[in-house]
Amino acid sequence: MDWTIWVEWIVKGAVLCLILLTGFAYLTLYERRALARMQVRVGPNRAGYQGLLQPIADAVKLIFKEELTPAKVYKPIFFLAPILTVVPSLVIAAVIPLGTSFNLFGRVINLYVANLNVGVLYLTSIASIAVYGIVLAGWSSNNKYAMLGGIRSSAQMISYELTLGLAFAIAIVLGNSMNLADIVAAQKNLWFVMIQPVGALIFLIAVLAEVNRAPFDMPEAEQELTAGYHAEYSGMKFALFFMAEYQKMIVVCMIAATLFFGGYREFWFLKDTFFSVDRFWFLGPIYLLLKVVVLLFFMIWIRATWPRIRYDRLMAFGWKILLPLSLAVVFITATGILLAQELNNQLFLWGIPLLSILCALAAVVFIYRDLRRKSHGRV
Amino acid sequence: MGVFDPVIELSRGLGEVLRTFLFEPTVTVQYPEEKRAVRPRFRGRHVLKRYENGLEKCIGCSLCAAACPSDAIFVEASENTDEKRFSPGQRYASTYEINMLRCIYCGFCEDACPTEAIVLGDNYELSFTDRRDAIYTKDFLLEPVPTGELLTPRKVDVGVFTRSVPEMKDPTD
Numbered sequence: 001m002d003w004t005i006w007v008e009w010i011v012k013g014a015v016l017c018l019i020l021l022t023g024f025a026y027l028t029l030y031e032r033r034a035l036a037r038m039q040v041r042v043g044p045n046r047a048g049y050q051g052l053l054q055p056i057a058d059a060v061k062l063i064f065k066e067e068l069t070p071a072k073v074y075k076p077i078f079f080l081a082p083i084l085t086v087v088p089s090l091v092i093a094a095v096i097p098l099g100t101s102f103n104l105f106g107r108v109i110n111l112y113v114a115n116l117n118v119g120v121l122y123l124t125s126i127a128s129i130a131v132y133g134i135v136l137a138g139w140s141s142n143n144k145y146a147m148l149g150g151i152r153s154s155a156q157m158i159s160y161e162l163t164l165g166l167a168f169a170i171a172i173v174l175g176n177s178m179n180l181a182d183i184v185a186a187q188k189n190l191w192f193v194m195i196q197p198v199g200a201l202i203f204l205i206a207v208l209a210e211v212n213r214a215p216f217d218m219p220e221a222e223q224e225l226t227a228g229y230h231a232e233y234s235g236m237k238f239a240l241f242f243m244a245e246y247q248k249m250i251v252v253c254m255i256a257a258t259l260f261f262g263g264y265r266e267f268w269f270l271k272d273t274f275f276s277v278d279r280f281w282f283l284g285p286i287y288l289l290l291k292v293v294v295l296l297f298f299m300i301w302i303r304a305t306w307p308r309i310r311y312d313r314l315m316a317f318g319w320k321i322l323l324p325l326s327l328a329v330v331f332i333t334a335t336g337i338l339l340a341q342e343l344n345n346q347l348f349l350w351g352i353p354l355l356s357i358l359c360a361l362a363a364v365v366f367i368y369r370d371l372r373r374k375s376h377g378r379v
Numbered sequence: 380m381g382v383f384d385p386v387i388e389l390s391r392g393l394g395e396v397l398r399t400f401l402f403e404p405t406v407t408v409q410y411p412e413e414k415r416a417v418r419p420r421f422r423g424r425h426v427l428k429r430y431e432n433g434l435e436k437c438i439g440c441s442l443c444a445a446a447c448p449s450d451a452i453f454v455e456a457s458e459n460t461d462e463k464r465f466s467p468g469q470r471y472a473s474t475y476e477i478n479m480l481r482c483i484y485c486g487f488c489e490d491a492c493p494t495e496a497i498v499l500g501d502n503y504e505l506s507f508t509d510r511r512d513a514i515y516t517k518d519f520l521l522e523p524v525p526t527g528e529l530l531t532p533r534k535v536d537v538g539v540f541t542r543s544v545p546e547m548k549d550p551t552d
Contacts, residue, residue, distance in 0.1 A: 036405075037399075040399060040404075041405055042405050042407040301393065304396050305396045306392065364382065364386055368384070371385060
């Protein structure tokens with residue numbers, strides 16, 4: 001094997017890590033500013049121009065904070081848990097294509113770290129590893145609140161992982177590949193969100209639960225669990241959990257963009273124009289960044305608006321509504337594509353969004369029935 | 380409750396937040412740059428006043444110190460002379476100290492003062508890094524001399540400033 005490929009991998013990996021770490025730092029600022037604006041406040045604007053140096057100030061503060069290790073924690077796992085949480089959130093981004101390719105010193109550099117032919121499986125498996133960090137953090141802390149937070153988190157993540165996997169399956173079926181680069185290439189003409197809007201919605205909801213964001217931020221329900229699984233963590237170890245959470249946000253937004261919103265590709269109506277990524281390779285990362293920023297805005301927006309959903313309702317929603325709905329949507333998608341291929345009639349493709357939306361409406365009716373039954377049952 | 384009410388309610392919430400995000404002006408006061416005016420009866424840091432002719436109003440009577448519930452004020456009086464006159468009347472405050480760590484800003488000193496010399500001003504930006512710095516002295520509390528007037532102590536004509544407490548012009552005031 002050529003030694004230059006090692007250099008290429010190392011450089012790409014380092015650049016990806018730097019992108020994610022910087023992205024994490026500025027995501028905290030982005031969230032604080034946007035959230036503040038939604039609450040008629042200004043937000044941090046003192047450190048540097050418009051608060052742009054605030055992440056650095058926060059980092060310095062967290063690094064120099066005293067790190068406390070309670071006496072009765074199980075130390076090896078207590079130390080391992082933050083690492084186990086951060087590492088998956090970094091390596092998961094390796095298969096996400098950030099753009100096409102460009103020439104550098106006579107080499108073709110592809111804008112992804114690894115081009116796995118089972119990229120989607122890699123995503124799901126790495127996403128599941130993140131649960132371990134949280135559950136072990138809760139267990140090793142030797143604190144009942146942390147324990148409850150960790151257990152809740154694992155239960156929630158495992159429940160919504162099924163839905164998430166089915167949402168992945170929708171993109172796989174639509175793209176006819178498990179390779180993320182192929183999935184993105186298949187969205188050249190039409191984004192998958194146009195064919196399968198319900199699938200994209202399910203994916204976004206499941207992802208909110210998966211990264212423990214509001215309104216599904218059960219593991220960190222302050223009122224019930226103090227801080228949740230990281231109650232006993234302080235200083236840099238706490239910062240690692242924080243970092244993992246925000247990096248996961250960025251990464252799932254990248255995945256959502258890749259699977260349903262055309263990835264690094266331009267808007268479908270710009271496909272053969274001057275602004276196409278086929279013309280300029282550097283537009284790819286820019287488009288992806290724009291999509292990620294918009295999706296992150298949705299996450300912040302939802303956090304600013306909706307109250308936390310109760311734990312039993314979270315589980316009921318996941319198992320009774322979202323899972324059957326996603327199963328139905330996968331079935332509809334697969335059937336529609338199969339019919340379109342076998343009967344050679346593209347009209348069946350348009351049955352997919354229609355039937356899926358009908359399914360989603362049925363799900364809304366089920367939610368309504370459930371809520372009504374609950375309100376009648378109570379005195 | 381209609382079937383779609385839950386969805387409609389959630390969407391309305393989102394719409395309201397987006398409207399706030401886009402159009403609502405922020406209510407934050409950017410403090411060190413812009414300051415809100417204090418209320419007319421706000422009780423901030425004390426100021427020792429002067430008459431228009433530049434003489435100090437404080438006559439060192441210690442009534443403020445007696446009125447102070449937290450014993451924050453210390454006054455030491457000395458004799459005025461026409462050669463070295465600080466304030467009208469017989470005596471002036473040669474030492475006037477307020478311990479800002481003790482002061483509770485009740486304003487009793489202001490009420491007790493017979494000459495309206497001590498007034499709680501509108502300065503609330505008090506900070507010190509040492510307990511000793513918390514004791515504000517007379518030089519610090521005394522307001523500057525009005526423009527065109529002489530500093531205190533000053534030499535004055537004999538027999539003019541004999542009255543410590545000014546004559547009340549309007550008895551109902």
